[in-house]
Amino acid sequence: MTVQTAAKGCAVKPVIERTPRIVSVNGAVITRSAIAQEIQNHPAAKPTAAWLAAAIALAIRELLLQEGRRLSIEAIPMEDDQGRRETQEEALVRTLIATEVKTPEADDAVCRRYFEMNTQRFCSSDLNEVRHILLPAAQGDAALRAEARQQAQSILAKLVDAPSTFAGVAATASACPSGKVGGSLGQIGEGQTVPEFEVALREMKVGQLGLIETRYGLHVVALDRRIEGVALPFELVRNRIAIWLNEKVRRQAIKQYIAILAGRAEIVGIDLAASATPLVQ
Numbered sequence: 001m002t003v004q005t006a007a008k009g010c011a012v013k014p015v016i017e018r019t020p021r022i023v024s025v026n027g028a029v030i031t032r033s034a035i036a037q038e039i040q041n042h043p044a045a046k047p048t049a050a051w052l053a054a055a056i057a058l059a060i061r062e063l064l065l066q067e068g069r070r071l072s073i074e075a076i077p078m079e080d081d082q083g084r085r086e087t088q089e090e091a092l093v094r095t096l097i098a099t100e101v102k103t104p105e106a107d108d109a110v111c112r113r114y115f116e117m118n119t120q121r122f123c124s125s126d127l128n129e130v131r132h133i134l135l136p137a138a139q140g141d142a143a144l145r146a147e148a149r150q151q152a153q154s155i156l157a158k159l160v161d162a163p164s165t166f167a168g169v170a171a172t173a174s175a176c177p178s179g180k181v182g183g184s185l186g187q188i189g190e191g192q193t194v195p196e197f198e199v200a201l202r203e204m205k206v207g208q209l210g211l212i213e214t215r216y217g218l219h220v221v222a223l224d225r226r227i228e229g230v231a232l233p234f235e236l237v238r239n240r241i242a243i244w245l246n247e248k249v250r251r252q253a254i255k256q257y258i259a260i261l262a263g264r265a266e267i268v269g270i271d272l273a274a275s276a277t278p279l280v281q
Contacts (some may be wrong), residue, residue: 019048020269023055025062027266034058055270063261063272065089068096103253106245114241115234122232125190128201129225131183133169134176137217145217152211152218159209159220166222175217187227 023030035054042053068075075091086094106114115122133155137148155173159166170183178185190198197219200212204223212219262272 019051020055023059023269025059025265025267026066028062028066030055030058030062030269052270056272059267059270059272060258061089061093063258063265063267064093064096066265067100067261068092071096071100073099097254097257101250101253101257103246103249106242106249108238110245111238111241112234114245115237119231122237124229124232126202126229127187127189127227128223129187129227130185130201131166131170131222131224132176132178132185132212133166133174133183133220134179134216135173135218135220136175139215148218149211149213152220155220156209156211159222163209163222169220183222 023035035051035058038054038058039050042050042057044050044053069092073092073096075088075095077086077088077091078094079085133152135148135152135155137144139145151173155169159169167182170179173179174183176183185193193201194214194216196214197212200210201221201223204210204221206223206226208223210221210223212221258272
């Protein structure tokens with residue numbers, strides 16, 4: 001990739017960000033075409049960063065495959081409930097990790113300690129009783145958005161003066177099926193609407209009318225009631241905590257295992273020890 005830079009009184013010169021000419025693991029070359037194909041799985045702000053992330057991922061895969069073969073690991077490909085089957089190499093990496101990386105399971109004491117140190121994380125989400133009137137407008141259509149915004153502001157102004165007419169206006173003006181029931185969305189919690197709607201809703205006060213803009217268009221919104229979330233008991237979240245802690249420990253152990261293998265290997269072109277090592281699933 002060529003980047004143009006300029007300094008006062010100097011001609012503009014190209015600055016080239018280079019990627020390694022050769023990447024190999026114990027003599028096995030990771031081809032540039034393989035890296036180019038892998039790049040799609042590693043989006044980054046700069047092409048060179050994506051290239052290096054792809055090269056690192058493939059180098060780690062090669063490192064693990066070599067170790068699996070060295071240990072003569074027997075691997076049987078698995079199939080998921082949708083009929084997708086692992087390749088032999090995917091099965092070998094998975095079986096190697098399962099065989100060589102052993103981690104302890106989080107017990108009740110560990111889970112409870114985490115729970116007591118992070119009680120604020122374990123609360124039910126707020127429930128909001130909401131009515132809305134949807135005026136649809138595609139995000140990329142600036143003219144339609146402006147028209148919908150003007151119409152929404154006009155409706156809002158009328159409802160401020162006559163809030164009891166909300167249901168009637170929703171029935172005639174809303175593009176949402178909820179218009180047939182006065183615009184009511186019922187009690188909605190976290191994750192039940194698009195993020196931009198949730199964020200704006202959190203800033204509204206009970207009894208307030210307002211405008212919310214989302215990917216779908218403009219919403220004239222009435223927040224009728226908010227039921228605050230409550231702290232959840234340990235027994236209800238114990239399994240969730242255990243799964244999270246076990247996965248965290250597992251990922252760290254895999255990272256350490258890869259670092260040990262990398263320390264024993266001859267790796268050309270990249271430095272796995274200095275990189276943010278991608279984790280094996």
